[in-house]
Every structure is written in C-alpha cells, then in structure tokens.
Amino acid sequence: MAAYKIENTPRNNQIVNILSLVIPIAVAMLNAIQTKLPLGTWTKVLPHVNGVLNATCSIILILGFIAIKNKNIELHRKFMGVAFVLGSLFLVSYVSYHISNEPTKFGGTGWLRPTYYILLFSHILLSIGVVRLVLKAIFFALTDQVESHKKLVKWAFPIWLYVSVTGVLVYLLIAPYYV
Numbered sequence: 001m002a003a004y005k006i007e008n009t010p011r012n013n014q015i016v017n018i019l020s021l022v023i024p025i026a027v028a029m030l031n032a033i034q035t036k037l038p039l040g041t042w043t044k045v046l047p048h049v050n051g052v053l054n055a056t057c058s059i060i061l062i063l064g065f066i067a068i069k070n071k072n073i074e075l076h077r078k079f080m081g082v083a084f085v086l087g088s089l090f091l092v093s094y095v096s097y098h099i100s101n102e103p104t105k106f107g108g109t110g111w112l113r114p115t116y117y118i119l120l121f122s123h124i125l126l127s128i129g130v131v132r133l134v135l136k137a138i139f140f141a142l143t144d145q146v147e148s149h150k151k152l153v154k155w156a157f158p159i160w161l162y163v164s165v166t167g168v169l170v171y172l173l174i175a176p177y178y179v
Contacts, residue, residue, distance in 0.1 A: 008143035016139045020132035027091070031098050039100035046097035047104075047171060047178055050090055054167035057086040061161050077141070083160075084138060090167075107177045116173045123166040130159045
C-alpha cells in the first residue's frame with residue numbers, strides 16, 4: 001500500500017503554520033464565550049466520549065511507538081493516522097461540549113485538589129504547543145522529510161502522549177462532578 005504524500009511547498013508549509021496558530025486561538029476564544037449555544041442535552045455525554053477518545057489515543061500512540069521501534073513503518077503510519085483522527089475528533093467534541101455547557105467545578109478536596117489542578121494546568125499548557133508539533137511531524141512525514149520528522153517526534157511524541165494520558169486522568173478526577 002502506497003503511503004499518502006503531499007508536496008513540500010512553501011504554501012503547504014504555510015498552511016501548517018497557520019493551522020498551528022489558528023486552532024489553539026480558536027479553541028481559547030470558543031471557550032471564552034459566555035453565552036452557551038443550545039446544542040441539546042446530548043452534549044452532556046461528550047466529556048465521557050472525550051475520556052474514551054483520550055484513552056484510546058494514548059494506547060494507539062504507544063502501539064505506533066512500538067511499531068516504529070520494530071521498524072514496521074507501514075503499521076506505524078496507520079497507528080499515527082488513527083491517533084491524529086482521534087485527536088481531531090476529541091477537539092471537535094471538546095469544543096462542542098464547552099460552547100454548549102457551563103464549566104464543571106472540581107469538587108475534590110485535600111491532596112486531590114492540587115493534584116487535579118497541576119495535571120489540568122500542565123495538560124492545557126502542553127496541549128496548546130502539541131498542536132504545532134503534531135501538525136509539523138505529520139507534515140514532515142507526508143513530505144518525506146524523514147530526518148526532520150525523526151528530530152521533531154523526539155519532542156512531539158512524549159508531549160502528545162503526556163497530553164493524552166493527563167486528559168484521561170483529568171477526566172477521571174472531574175467525572176464525579178459532571179451534572
């Protein structure tokens with residue numbers, strides 16, 4: 001099976017750079033909207049969907065890492081493609097929930113409270129940066145810039161995995177407080 005390729009052109013690189021900025025800014029702006037859109041009660045299930053998406057993405061990322069360590073490039077590509085789709089679905093689901101529902105307050109006490117906020121803060125901060133890293137890593141892979149891809153994923157992979165895993169942990173900690 002031939003791998004999907006795109007051309008390494010300044011225009012394609014510029015698209016990746018623009019998306020790397022627009023996506024986090026758009027998510028932040030949508031989260032800041034005070035008036036919630038009436039998308040329906042079905043959106044109440046989205047945090048649980050997000051937990052599943054993050055957990056699945058974490059597993060797929062690890063499987064992709066194992067595949068490339070075993071020099072199975074084709075399987076690695078498939079796993080990374082699935083991880084990218086899962087991350088994209090998460091983003092759509094996350095935005096859909098937050099533009100239609102009031103924020104959920106964390107009700108934990110004791111050591112759980114600072115643990116939750118440390119995980120949440122690091123998760124949010126790194127999720128902003130990982131968008132660019134993932135988009136550039138995929139761009140390098142799809143344009144056959146293998147050495148650039150390898151250099152970048154040394155940073156992108158652990159950060160993406162951390163964001164996915166902490167997304168699950170944050171979800172598990174706040175899940176009891178969803179109404």
